[in-house]
Amino acid sequence: MSAFSRVLCVWRRNLDVYMVTWKVNFLPPLLEPMFYLLAFGAGLGGFVKVVPYSGGEVSYTAFIAPGMVGISIMFQSFFECTYGSYIRMYYQKTFDAIIATPLSIEEVITGELLWGGTKAFISVAIMSLVVRAFGYMKFPDLLALPFLAFVCGLFFAGVGMCYTSIAPSIDSFNYPIFLFITPMSLFGGTYFPIEGLPGWAQKVAIFMPLTHVTEMTRAIAFGRWDAALAIRAVVFVAAALLAVRAAVLLMRRRLVV
Amino acid sequence: MAPAITATDLTKKYGDAVAVDAVSFEVREGECFGFLGPNGAGKTTTMKMIYGFSPVTSGSLHVLGLDIRTRARDVKALTGICPQEDNLDPDFTVRKNLVVYCRYFGIAPAEAAKRADELLDFVALREKSDAPVMSLSGGMKRRLVLARALLNRPRMLILDEPTTGLDPQARHVLWEKVRDLKRQGVTILLTTHYMEEATQLCDRLVIMDKAKILVCGPPQELIAKHSKPTVVEVWNPPPEAVEWIKARNLECEKVADKLFVSPEAGDAFQRELEGRFKLDQVIVRRGTLEDVFLRLTGRDLRE
Ligand SMILES: Nc1ncnc2c1ncn2[C@@H]1O[C@H](COP(=O)(O)OP(=O)(O)OP(=O)(O)O)[C@@H](O)[C@H]1O
Ligand SMILES: [Mg+2]
Secondary structure (H helix, E strand, O other): OOHHHHHHHHHHHHHHHHHHOHHHHHHHHHHHHHHHHHHHHHHHHHOOOEEEEOOEEEEHHHHHHHHHHHHHHHHHHHHHHHHHHHHHHHHOOHHHHHOOOOOOHHHHHHHHHHHHHHHHHHHHHHHHHHHHHOOOOOOOHHHHHHHHHHHHHHHHHHHHHHHHOOOOOHHHHHHHHHHHHHHHHHHOOOOOOHHHOOHHHHHHHHOOHHHHHHHHHHHHHOOOOOHHHHHHHHHHHHHHHHHHHHHHHHHHHHHOO | OOOOEEEEEEEEEEOOEEEEEEEEEEEOOOOEEEEEOOOOOOHHHHHHHHOOOOOOOEEEEEEOOEEHHHHHHHHHHOEEEEOOOOOOOOOOEHHHHHHHHHHHOOOOHHHHHHHHHHHHHHOOOHHHOOOEHHHOOHHHHHHHHHHHHOOOOOOEEEEEOOOOOOOHHHHHHHHHHHHHHHHOOOEEEEEOOOHHHHHHHOOEEEEEEOOEEEEEEOHHHHHHHHOOOEEEEEEOOOHHHHHHHHHOOOOEEEEOOEEEEOOOOHHHHHHHHHHHHOOOOEEEEEOOHHHHHHHHHOOOOOO
């Protein structure tokens, strides 16, 4: 068996668990965008008609649809490799069972992270079809979204896993969630352009990964295939690889005693 | 035949705490080798080093002819493991647990299905194939863990307290399975707190205490060497009886409310004791591994 096929075994295990209850699992990415588009499009959109975007104006609903995709990427992958991985590691002893076979802990963690990215992929794939059905975004541009979701998801999965490697208990995940994840989901250019923030807050927002993820999802949604998108994509590929590497090393330190 | 395991000055430290302290032993290919010892003696830690789960701090350890430091992956491919703590996958059914586990060994799907069914029969869990793991009783879970450990047709089987929590029937069934595997030439490492189990199954065993190996040998040899042929147990002996026994210069030890005496002739001693002190709770029996264990590791309970 090659190292890659060993990593894939772990990924397959998680996919198998996911598919056992696939009907339930497909529901959130199907319903969430409907609720959002309804609430913001029909509801809030009645008051906020247009938002400035890239020198012009776009409808509020068209603006937040890609924001919603960005949030989903972050949530899906981050939660999978914090709560999900922690439960498998600590409560279910799944990792212990697997590393009693020819697989190594490095391969187990890499498989977990790939799965975190895959969760973002699946969720965004379903979501973008719903958004398309509402008439926002278009083919073939939106086909790029799940792949972008995978790369950015891998990054958030890696960051989440790094925290998992030092998490003293399952309750402690509240720290990164309330300190980083929730603020990013609100201020990362998701529900309104970051230009709407006071100057100092804009400077903070620039350093939030999610800001750049929503910049990318929005660029794709509006078909703006420009250099900024390419640069951000390359940076995220590098950041994802770095996060994976760090997560594997840190988890090794936690689990090999 | 080359030994299955050779450990020399094998040591494991967790930080500053020494869990296994420079132990040396050899396990022969095809034998059932036991690890006995009080809680915290270092048995599980030794096992974990043997299957490459826990890195060796110092000393040398060769398993199935391979250096565990560099060849852990190959050792794991040849070994089956029943860990002390059940770690079955609660997200899957009984059969799916086995099928998914096969993948980690690179066993192809068709072969995996075949082995899963074979082993479900072997541990008598065929009817439970589609049951969620959570719905199994403790003993059934133990059996499923055994089945899982056999999926890769291991040359060596590591059983860390395989019968803890099993009812007597289930325990006898598991013993039978272990003997079966031994007949097939599988080397077996067994940890247990049941002395009878160790006596029945192990060709040789070690008794560990406080991270060290105290003795090593076949159970009967250890019994002959470290315990008396006859042991008399006296429940709640009155002080006069204790005085009387002590006056006769017999070796005796008190554990909780029981007195263990080792006279030359057990039956005569029992009659005399019962007659003199109107005792009716006196038992005569042969020395066992439990006597050896208690004598060597001390009779009082430790933290
Ligand atoms: N992961 C760990 N980190 C720190 N100390 C540990 C760890 N695992 C075991 N120990 C310590 O190592 C010592 C030996 O533990 P071990 O689990 O090997 O005992 P054991 O002989 O298997 O006991 P039992 O019969 O209770 O299963 C104990 O003092 C234990 O506290
Ligand atoms: Mg133990």
